[in-house]
Amino acid sequence: MRRLIVTLAVVPVLLFAVAGQALAVLPPGVDKILATANDTCDTTGCTRTIVNGYKYVDGTAEVIASQARFDLSFVALWQYYGRTPVNPNVFTYDSRGFLVGIPTTTVNQVENLLPGNPTLPPRTVTVSASTHKSGKVTTNTYRSTDTDGTCTYNITQKNQEAAVVGTLTQDSLAMDANQQYRTFITEWTVKQQCPH
Numbered sequence: 001m002r003r004l005i006v007t008l009a010v011v012p013v014l015l016f017a018v019a020g021q022a023l024a025v026l027p028p029g030v031d032k033i034l035a036t037a038n039d040t041c042d043t044t045g046c047t048r049t050i051v052n053g054y055k056y057v058d059g060t061a062e063v064i065a066s067q068a069r070f071d072l073s074f075v076a077l078w079q080y081y082g083r084t085p086v087n088p089n090v091f092t093y094d095s096r097g098f099l100v101g102i103p104t105t106t107v108n109q110v111e112n113l114l115p116g117n118p119t120l121p122p123r124t125v126t127v128s129a130s131t132h133k134s135g136k137v138t139t140n141t142y143r144s145t146d147t148d149g150t151c152t153y154n155i156t157q158k159n160q161e162a163a164v165v166g167t168l169t170q171d172s173l174a175m176d177a178n179q180q181y182r183t184f185i186t187e188w189t190v191k192q193q194c195p196h
Helices: 008-019
Strands: 029-041 045-055 061-071 076-086 099-111 123-147 152-170 173-176 182-193
Touching: 029 099, 029 123, 029 152, 029 173, 045 099, 045 123, 045 152, 061 099, 061 123, 076 123, 099 152
Parallel strands: none
Antiparallel strands: 029 045, 029 182, 045 061, 061 076, 076 099, 099 123, 123 152, 152 173, 152 182
């Protein structure tokens, strides 16, 4: 299971939408996500740097890092994206089990091509993130039903989330996680009903 977080606001929606696409392999369990970002602006535009950590319900994990440059009208000029599989045990978790830290990780990035813009060469970056929760934890529950043609699956998705503060780093440049990004725990429960 792989999920691309485009913006923070759609995280619960994306997690919910994926459930119906992966029922054949989705076991009950817990996903954990740390999403951090920094916007740095100057007189010509802004650069957004994102460093995210994912621990998936199937036991796998990865670090996803991206960076994009926008002009003053927020039109994207270029953007890089990459992902690196990691052991979930390398992440830092707080006392409540939230993912709050990403260790130094090397990520190979390629440009996401934009119409009319020149192709930029691939690059390798080194990223990390160190955060802690800020404010209260909120909880939301989503339910859905799907079928594979034989069995019916009742899925319950319980999301816990909290804002984080701290820093993210790319190539030794430390930046404030200044976009009020968050940490998530998503607990999946799947009930299978098949005809006898």
